[in-house]
Amino acid sequence: MAWFRRVLVLTLAMPFVTSLTSVAAAAPRTIEGTVITAAGRWTADGSRIVTDATVRTATGDVVVSQLGGTADGLTMRSFPGPEPLLAGMQVAVAAHDDTDLSLGKHVVVDHLRVLAMPEGFVRTGPTKAGNSLFWESGCVFFVVDSDGTKELPGDTEFALVDQAVETWNTAGAACSYITLKKGAVASKEVGKDYTNVIKFRDASWCRPATKDDPARCYSDAAAGITTAVYVDDGGSSRDGAIVDADVEINGADFAISNQGVTLGTQPCKSDLLNTLTHELGHLHGLEHPCRAAGDPARVNDSGQPVPTCSQTTDPKIVDATMYNFQDCGETKKATLEPDDIAFLCKTYPKAEDPGTCAAVEPSQPGCCSASTEPLPALALAGMTGILLGCRRRRRAAR
Numbered sequence: 001m002a003w004f005r006r007v008l009v010l011t012l013a014m015p016f017v018t019s020l021t022s023v024a025a026a027a028p029r030t031i032e033g034t035v036i037t038a039a040g041r042w043t044a045d046g047s048r049i050v051t052d053a054t055v056r057t058a059t060g061d062v063v064v065s066q067l068g069g070t071a072d073g074l075t076m077r078s079f080p081g082p083e084p085l086l087a088g089m090q091v092a093v094a095a096h097d098d099t100d101l102s103l104g105k106h107v108v109v110d111h112l113r114v115l116a117m118p119e120g121f122v123r124t125g126p127t128k129a130g131n132s133l134f135w136e137s138g139c140v141f142f143v144v145d146s147d148g149t150k151e152l153p154g155d156t157e158f159a160l161v162d163q164a165v166e167t168w169n170t171a172g173a174a175c176s177y178i179t180l181k182k183g184a185v186a187s188k189e190v191g192k193d194y195t196n197v198i199k200f201r202d203a204s205w206c207r208p209a210t211k212d213d214p215a216r217c218y219s220d221a222a223a224g225i226t227t228a229v230y231v232d233d234g235g236s237s238r239d240g241a242i243v244d245a246d247v248e249i250n251g252a253d254f255a256i257s258n259q260g261v262t263l264g265t266q267p268c269k270s271d272l273l274n275t276l277t278h279e280l281g282h283l284h285g286l287e288h289p290c291r292a293a294g295d296p297a298r299v300n301d302s303g304q305p306v307p308t309c310s311q312t313t314d315p316k317i318v319d320a321t322m323y324n325f326q327d328c329g330e331t332k333k334a335t336l337e338p339d340d341i342a343f344l345c346k347t348y349p350k351a352e353d354p355g356t357c358a359a360v361e362p363s364q365p366g367c368c369s370a371s372t373e374p375l376p377a378l379a380l381a382g383m384t385g386i387l388l389g390c391r392r393r394r395r396a397a398r
C-alpha cells in the first residue's frame with residue numbers, strides 16, 4: 001500500500017506524465033456520513049473480498065468499496081489496514097473513482113477516519129451457556145389477537161401494527177434477511193404454542209388463570225411486555241433459538257393512543273407505535289441499552305459493559321428505541337436508530353440468510369436451520385416492557 005501511495009504522490013507532483021493521466025484524473029474526494037449498509041462479497045475470481053458500503057451524507061447516499069470484509073463466513077483483512085466499514089459507523093472516507101477491467105465503476109476507499117463507532121446494541125439472553133437469543137428462520141410469523149383494543153377508534157390498531165412491522169422490515173431490508181410476517185387476525189391467547197401473538201389487554205394486565213395456574217399479572221408500570229420461549233441447552237446447536245414470542249400491550253393502566261388520540265380513560269397515554277416498535281425490538285431479540293435497578297450485568301455487541309440507566313444521560317441511550325422508559329404520550333420510539341439497524345445487519349445479515357421462511361414447528365423437520373434435533377430444554381423469559389415516567393413510578397425499583 002505504501003508503494004501505491006508514493007506513486008500517487010509522484011503523479012500529483014508530475015501532472016504532465018501522460019501515462020499516469022487516468023490516475024491523476026481520479027481526484028480524491030472525501031465522503032462524510034453514516035454507514036447505513038456494509039456487505040462483503042467475493043470478487044468473481046474468488047481471490048479477494050471487498051466490502052460495498054453505503055454512506056449516507058448530507059447530499060445523498062454514496063456507495064464506496066473497501067478492500068477486505070466478511071463473506072461466506074470468512075473475513076479478509078490487512079494488517080495494518082483500515083478499520084472495516086460497519087453499518088452504523090460515522091466516517092470520513094477519502095476515496096477516488098476507478099474502474100475495473102470490465103470498466104465497472106467503483107468509489108475506492110483510500111483512507112478512513114472513524115468519527116464514531118456504531119452504537120452498541122444489546123441482545124436478549126444470554127442462555128445459561130452464554131448465547132444470545134435469535135430466530136432460526138428467515139421469517140417471524142405472528143398473529144394479532146382479533147379483539148384488538150377498544151381504546152383506539154375503529155380498527156386503527158391493526159393498521160398501526162402493520163406500520164410498526166413495516167418500520168422494522170424496511171429498516172433491515174438493505175442488509176438483513178429477517179422479516180416479520182403477519183398472519184390472519186385471529187382470536188388468540190398468549191402462551192407457548194409456536195404462534196407469536198400481539199395481544200391488547202384493555203381490562204386486566206394479567207395473563208389469565210389456567211386449570212392449574214393462577215392469573216399472572218405484570219407490573220402496572222409496564223406499557224408493554226414481550227415474553228419469549230427459547231432453547232436453553234448448551235449441549236444443543238440450537239441454544240438460544242426462540243420458538244415462541246408474544247407481545248402484550250397494557251390498555252388497563254394506560255390509555256392506548258395514536259398521535260394523542262385515544263378513547264381510553266387512563267390519564268397517561270401510551271402511544272401504540274411508540275410502545276409496539278419498542279416491543280418488536282424485543283421480539284427480534286433486542287434488550288434495553290441500559291440496566292434498570294435489579295438487572296444483571298451485561299455487555300453490548302462490542303463487549304462493552306452496559307451502563308445502569310441511573311448513571312447515563314447519553315442521548316444515544318436515553319433517546320434510543322430500546323430505552324427502558326417512556327413518558328406519557330411519547331412518540332420518539334416509533335422510529336429506529338442506527339444501533340437498531342446495526343443489530344439487524346449483524347444478527348441476521350443477508351450473507352447468512354438461512355433461506356427458510358417458516359413458522360416454528362419443532363415436529364416438522366426442515367423448519368429451522370438445525371431442526372433435525374429433538375427440541376431441547378426451553379426457558380421462559382419476560383422482557384419487561386416500559387416503565388412510564390408520568391405516574392410517580394418513574395424508575396421505580398423493580
Ligand SMILES: [Zn+2]
Pocket residue numbers: 278282288322323324383384385386
Ligand atoms: Zn422493553
